[in-house]
Amino acid sequence: MRTRKNIRTKILAVALLAVVVGLISYPQAIKFWPRGYEALNSLKINLGLDLRGGIHLEYKADVSQVESGRILDSLQGAQDVIEKRVNAFGVGEPLVQTARAGDEYHVIVELPGIKDIEEAKKRIKDTPFLEFKEQGDVADIDPKIKEFVDSMNVQSKQRAGEVLQRVSGGEDFATVAKEVSQDPGSRENGGDLGFSKRNKADGTPSFVPEFEKAVFDTPLPAGTVLSNVVETQFGWHIIKIIESRGVGDDREVHAAHILLRKMSVDDLGLQYKSTGLSGKNLKSASVDYANQGLSEPRVVLKFDEEGTRLFAEITKRNLGKQVAIYLDGEEISSPTVQAEITSGSAEITGRFTIDEAKQLAQRLNEGALPVPLTLVNQQSIEASLGEVSLKKSLEAGAIGLGLVVLFMLVYYRFLGLIASVSLLIYTGTMISIFKLSGYSPLPITLTLSGIAGFIISIGMAVDANILIFERTKEEIRRGRSVSGAIEEGFKRAWTSIRDGNVSSIITALVLYSMGTGFVKGFAATLFIGVVVSMFTAITISRTLLTFFVGEWIHDKLWLVGVSQAKMENNETKK
Numbered sequence: 001m002r003t004r005k006n007i008r009t010k011i012l013a014v015a016l017l018a019v020v021v022g023l024i025s026y027p028q029a030i031k032f033w034p035r036g037y038e039a040l041n042s043l044k045i046n047l048g049l050d051l052r053g054g055i056h057l058e059y060k061a062d063v064s065q066v067e068s069g070r071i072l073d074s075l076q077g078a079q080d081v082i083e084k085r086v087n088a089f090g091v092g093e094p095l096v097q098t099a100r101a102g103d104e105y106h107v108i109v110e111l112p113g114i115k116d117i118e119e120a121k122k123r124i125k126d127t128p129f130l131e132f133k134e135q136g137d138v139a140d141i142d143p144k145i146k147e148f149v150d151s152m153n154v155q156s157k158q159r160a161g162e163v164l165q166r167v168s169g170g171e172d173f174a175t176v177a178k179e180v181s182q183d184p185g186s187r188e189n190g191g192d193l194g195f196s197k198r199n200k201a202d203g204t205p206s207f208v209p210e211f212e213k214a215v216f217d218t219p220l221p222a223g224t225v226l227s228n229v230v231e232t233q234f235g236w237h238i239i240k241i242i243e244s245r246g247v248g249d250d251r252e253v254h255a256a257h258i259l260l261r262k263m264s265v266d267d268l269g270l271q272y273k274s275t276g277l278s279g280k281n282l283k284s285a286s287v288d289y290a291n292q293g294l295s296e297p298r299v300v301l302k303f304d305e306e307g308t309r310l311f312a313e314i315t316k317r318n319l320g321k322q323v324a325i326y327l328d329g330e331e332i333s334s335p336t337v338q339a340e341i342t343s344g345s346a347e348i349t350g351r352f353t354i355d356e357a358k359q360l361a362q363r364l365n366e367g368a369l370p371v372p373l374t375l376v377n378q379q380s381i382e383a384s385l386g387e388v389s390l391k392k393s394l395e396a397g398a399i400g401l402g403l404v405v406l407f408m409l410v411y412y413r414f415l416g417l418i419a420s421v422s423l424l425i426y427t428g429t430m431i432s433i434f435k436l437s438g439y440s441p442l443p444i445t446l447t448l449s450g451i452a453g454f455i456i457s458i459g460m461a462v463d464a465n466i467l468i469f470e471r472t473k474e475e476i477r478r479g480r481s482v483s484g485a486i487e488e489g490f491k492r493a494w495t496s497i498r499d500g501n502v503s504s505i506i507t508a509l510v511l512y513s514m515g516t517g518f519v520k521g522f523a524a525t526l527f528i529g530v531v532v533s534m535f536t537a538i539t540i541s542r543t544l545l546t547f548f549v550g551e552w553i554h555d556k557l558w559l560v561g562v563s564q565a566k567m568e569n570n571e572t573k574k
Contacts (some may be wrong), residue, residue, distance in 0.1 A: 009395045010114050010543045014425070017540075019429035024435055043435040048447030048521065049095075049381060051390045055120050058377035061098075061105040061282065077362060078373065086111055086120075097446065107373060109149070115224070117380050119154040131279070133272035133324045134314060152263045158237035160229045160260040167225050173240050173256060182235070183259040191240070191256040208232045213304040214239055235262040272324045275314050281307025285361045288347070289355070297357035299348040308344030314392055333360060400428065400455050404462050412469050414559040418544045419465040424537040426461045430454060433528060450520040457529025460504065465538035467493040482553050482560060486545050490538070496535065504530045 023029060026041035049056055075098045085108065085133070095110040114120055167173050169507040174190025181187040196206045198216050202406055205212055210232045220226075220241045243254040249463045303311055314323060315337045324334040325348075335348045348360070403517035405423065408416030437444040444450075474490030476482060486527045508530065523553045553559060 007543070007547050011547045014540055019423050020426070021393060021425065021432040025428045025431040044438070044517075045431070045434045046438055046445045047390070048441055048450070049110045049112050049447045051446065051451075052112040052446045053381050055112065055114045055117050056377075056379040056381070057109040057111075057117075057121065057375060059107045059109070059373040061107055062372040062374065067150045069103070073362070074108070078107060082107065082109060089254050106376070115220040115380075117378060121375065121378070131326050132275050132277040132311075133326060134275050134313065134318050135272060135321050141172030149263050156260045157231075157236055158261065159227070160238060160258075163258055163260070163426075164229055164238045167240070167258070168227070168237060173225065173258075177256065177258045178407060180260070181258040182261040183257070186257065186259075192212065192242075192256050193208055193255050193257060194493075195245075195252045195254045198245070199250070208234070209241075211257075215241070215255050216251070217435070219244065231262075233262070234259065236260045272326075275310065275323075277303075277307060277310040277314060281310065282288075283307075287357045288362050297354050298359050299357055301346045301348070302459045303346075305344075308342070310347060311344070312342040315346075344539075355376060357453060373387060389448055390451075393448060393455075397455050397458070401458055404458060406467070412466075412560070413473070414553070415465075415469045415545070418541055418548070419469070421460055421463065421544060422536045422541040423458070425534060427458070427539055429532050429536070430457075433532070444524065444528075445521065446525070447521040449519070450525040454529055457526055461533035461536060462483065462531060463500070464493070464497045464533060465541055467496050468537070476557065476560065482557070483546075483549055484548060486542075490542055494538070497534070501534050503532050 011110075023036075023040055024043060024498045027037050030036050030040070061075060061078065063071045065075065077097055080095050083096045085095070086096065095108070097108050097471070099106045099108060109120075111120055140181075159180075163176060167176055174192070177191030178187060181191055182190070186193055196215075198212060200206055207215065210230055212236075214226060222241065222243045224241045226239045238258040238278060240256045241253065242256055244251065245254075246252050251284060281303050283304055285302075287297050288299050289297055317336045319340065320337065322334045322336050324331050326332065333348055401423070403418075405420040408419045408423075410416070412419065434444055434446055453482055460545045468486075468489050470489075471492040472482075472485045475485035475488045475492075480488060508523045508527035512527065514522050
């Protein structure tokens, strides 16, 4: 009784798995439920360059001037910089990886969906730029920048007037605030600021003077929207008085506002100006500890001769001020100068974790030690060619799957039907893995070679069933019941299935670890396919057979591919 209950539990689990992977693989089945269909249809298989079209570039890295112990770090730095540059294209799942061919080191870049190969080459080959900047005066800023900021503020002021007209004309204040307000503290609440007194408990004003005057100096009826836009240091405010209570110093006003922010030059990060000290002057950056490792980690910088001179001058004139460090135009650190430094060595301290300090040192070294790259191979694959390849690959897979199912049904009949159901669940599981991997730390990119690995794994998935069924037929001919023969067939076939699949898994792991590019895609898909096929053959097929095979099949041996006449002849000879 318990065994039968366990079988029911297993068959329900198999049925649930079949439904889940079936819907993920073919969400069109639930188009009648729009919300579920949209959620499942949003899951997409990430297609590689050869299926989606795009650009393939391969560079040779010149590491002749890099110390042997720092080659891998330098290559990693180059890879990180290239990744940052290609991300500016807005490419979905770009691939940047390093590879070694003999004594040569290569950097491979694949950009799916990108057509302009010359722009891609230019963007990638630009040398990473590290620079040090010091605080400048407003007078040092380009007048054109100031004009730009002023024009943006004029537009914000005009927009504030338009918003005032909208709420004065009857539009809901809270709805408009959620739509246009640029105050992150109150926007989600519809601009609601709650009840406030003129002064806080510590005596400090609750608002800046202009806002305070507008809210407290002129008592207004509840629900009134001020007729004028109020300008403060933060921008332009449209104010609504929701309610007021109390008198004198105890008077409280419940107000709401919509803010259109005022832009300043500081918002553009232009308060720093170049010092002339750049990555070309930095010899190295490394992580170190003061006080015999008892303190927090710090990043130590070492400059060349010219850099030593420049840094001494910079620190002398910026005592007590910040010197900002920029990589490719992005500020990565802004330490405060504590003393004039003439030794050519400096340190960046702060509340770093070990990982943060290592990352900062690596980013600094990216600019200090760029690895020269030489383009050795380039390919541009049209999206139409990728679509043709994908269509043909899917057709080949469907034909292959159909022929395998047909063979199993003709040769193994009922057993073949069970194997075909198991094979369909296997296919759905593989497609679901491809789709869901995009939400995992190791997303799978499906390439043409990956599809080849998938199609091969279909044959391998049914191979285990064939071994089991042949052993089962042998046991039936020896006189065992069908149920007993199936159980014994699984036991006898297991060692062959295990050894064959383990050897395939080892082969896939070797290909993945030593191969590059498309070989890795083939190996990864083959590995996943073999592992999933073992699960479906040993677990799903066995569960289905155990559940559906019963006494009814004992006098219908032709359904399992065994001739009843031959069985009777064998019994007569005995």
